[in-house]
Amino acid sequence: MTEIRFHGRGGQGAVIASEIFASALFKEGKYVQTFPEFGVERRGAPVQAFLRFDEKPIMLRCKVYTPDHVIILDSVLLKTQDVTMGLRPGGWILLNSDKEPREFSFPNFRVATIDATGVAIKYKLGPKTAPIVNTAVLGAFIRVSEIVRLDNIYKSIPEYVPVKIEDNIKATGEAYEMVRF
Amino acid sequence: MKKVITGNHAVSYGAQLARSQVIAAYPITPQTQIVELLSEFCASGKLNAKFIKVESEHSAMSACIAAAATGARTFTATSSQGLALMHEMLHWAAGARLPVVLANVNRAMGPGWSVWTDQNDSLSQRDLGWLQFYCESNQEVMDTVIQAFKIGEKVLLPVMVILDAFVLSHTSEPVDIPDQELVDRFLPLPPVNLPYKLDVEDPHAFGALTSPDHYYEIRFKIQKAQDEAVQVAKEVDEEFKNILGRGYGIVEPYRCDDAKLILVTSGTITGTARIVVDSERVKGRKVGLLKIRMFRPTPIKELREILPRAQKVVVIDRNISFGHSGVFCQEIKSALYGLPVQPTIFGFIIGIGGRDVTAQDIEEIVDYASKTEKPDSIILWRGVRL
Known part of the structure; x- marks a missing residue:
């Protein structure tokens, strides 16, 4: 079983990202389970989402405590959240940042960066002051992790994204190419 | 068709596939998505049901009782404080022997104010005559909603289908959504022909004063129907398995x-x-x-x-x-x-x-x-x- 944790802020689309990801994995024959941090989501407040996938049905019904990878939709969260808590050694840390991966120090983990905010602003995903970075972050993560095929992410986007489907697909593809690792 | 959906939406699909005819509900976290999707189904014509918006859960159950009393297949969903506010009318639905189906998302009662799961809300309603089913997965949630109508209509008692807040309600996982034709074969319309129903062509008085000469036997019969429901639930689950390929047993x-x-x-x-x-x-x-x-x-x-x-x-x-x-x-x-x-x-x-x-x-x-x-x-x- 593989477990992934998303760190973001209410409104950035972390939950939708986990759902698109799950749906794409499901299209490749995996069993999936995804859920938001249980509670009341507020715009701008730190949020988490969790994803599990496996070759067999998933019975486990608790939160993810030891993720294989983490995806961080807002790198400012690094200041206040322990985003590597429980992260398994060798796991990917994907950061939404315009910096180079080597500018971050995370011994024992692999770091990748994507300027998802820049991509989201370019495609006018959400307001410029609070861009929706989820699809760009996904495109970047699946490139480095090679967990799921890009075309299955493309196919899953319309199931969960109500507007700007084409622009979200373009943002995903562009981030897939741009990610630094 | 297999889809990755939340437990809440599994409830909505179950109520749609069961061809609910009347839905009355009031929003409450973590249930709201259930009736949100059902209201979309009603608005788009995917479900031919009357969706009644109400000002409270007490009114939601009251509307369900009146609708069910006409013989309509009736559905509602709630959680926690909402279920507690329905309490008086939950008694009424059971006492009047109306097969209303209610999905309750298990949420802890306040105070302290909570939206998270435990079973005290539904277990506080265990003595009313309602049947109760507790679910383990989103697939089971959807299947149990469909089964609930059939069981309720056979024994003439209301049925509560219960799922854990967030752990199912907001968790997405694969659910096999069956073809309408299969569900129709399992659960045909119209629903049960009630022995007495609200009918403008054949008026009756309902809920009249019941003297000690009669009330006692009404309660006796509710218990008999509960006893009967054990076997009925097993048979309905078997039949569901034969037609739809999945069964769960009562335990x-x-x-x-x-x-x-x-x-x-x-x-x-x-x-x-x-x-x-x-x-x-x-x-x-x-x-x-x-x-x-x-x-x-x-x-x-x-x-x-x-x-x-x-x-x-x-x-x-x-x-x-x-x-x-x-x-x-x-x-x-x-x-x-x-x-x-x-x-x-x-x-x-x-x-x-x-x-x-x-x-x-x-x-x-x-x-x-x-x-x-x-x-x-x-x-x-x-x-x-x-």
């Missing part, structure tokens, strides 16, 4: 045949407990699991048949009946009363107010019960931080 024993210790669970804790049963078996401990799916009526015969196979029974309650102990534990002790051989019963309380229940928690419970001859208290609280 499900898992690796109980040679078990020395049987865990008893309900809701989503069951899934995590299955993993623990398997890992304990690898360690060489003969642990089994009994999942209680139907809690009202209580499957007494099944409990008496399965549980005495083990020397120890460990009941896991995500609820507390204040002044006594966990509700499932009490009822299991009562069900086993009088048997010549009694297993030792451990009653654990865990996960109240949505406190996460991990595999490690259940492992430690099994470990304690395995090494302890008799519990030193009728309640064993797991993980209290003082």
Whole structure:
């Protein structure tokens, strides 16, 4: 079983990202389970989402405590959240940042960066002051992790994204190419 | 068609496939998505139902009662405080023998204000005459909603389908959404022809004053219908399995045949407990699991048949009946009363107010019960931080 944790802020689309990801994995024959941090989501407040996938049905019904990878939709969260808590050694840390991966120090983990905010602003995903970075972050993560095929992410986007489907697909593809690792 | 959907949407699809004719509901976290999707189905014509917006849960159940009294297939959903506000009318639905189906998302009661899961909301309504089913997965949620209409319409009692807040309601996983044609074969329209119904062509008075000469027998018949519901629920589940390929039983024993210790669970804790049963078996401990799916009526015969196979029974309650102990534990002790051989019963309380229940928690419970001859208290609280 593989477990992934998303760190973001209410409104950035972390939950939708986990759902698109799950749906794409499901299209490749995996069993999936995804859920938001249980509670009341507020715009701008730190949020988490969790994803599990496996070759067999998933019975486990608790939160993810030891993720294989983490995806961080807002790198400012690094200041206040322990985003590597429980992260398994060798796991990917994907950061939404315009910096180079080597500018971050995370011994024992692999770091990748994507300027998802820049991509989201370019495609006018959400307001410029609070861009929706989820699809760009996904495109970047699946490139480095090679967990799921890009075309299955493309196919899953319309199931969960109500507007700007084409622009979200373009943002995903562009981030897939741009990610630094 | 297999889709990755939340437990809430699994409820909505179930109510749609069952061809609900009247839906009356009031939003409340974590249930709101259920009726949101149903209202979209009604607006787009995917479901030919009357959607009645109301100002409270009390009114939602009142509207459901009136609709069901005309013979319409009627559905609502709520949670926690909303279910509590319905309480008066929940009695009425059962007393009037109306097969309303209600999905309740298990959420802890305030105060302290909570949106997270435990079973005290639905278990507070266990004595009203409603049937109760506790679900383990989103697939089971959808299938149980469909089954609930059929069972309710056969025994003329309302049915509550219960799912854990967030752990199912907001969790997405694959669900096989069956073809309408298959569901229609299982659950045809029109629903049951009620012996007495609201009909402008044939007027009757309903809810008149009932003297002691008659009231007693009305209650007797509700209990008879509850007794009958045990067999009906089994048959309906069999029929569902024949047509749709999935069945759950009213209880499900898992690796109980040679078990020395049987865990008893309900809701989503069951899934995590299955993993623990398997890992304990690898360690060489003969642990089994009994999942209680139907809690009202209580499957007494099944409990008496399965549980005495083990020397120890460990009941896991995500609820507390204040002044006594966990509700499932009490009822299991009562069900086993009088048997010549009694297993030792451990009653654990865990996960109240949505406190996460991990595999490690259940492992430690099994470990304690395995090494302890008799519990030193009728309640064993797991993980209290003082």
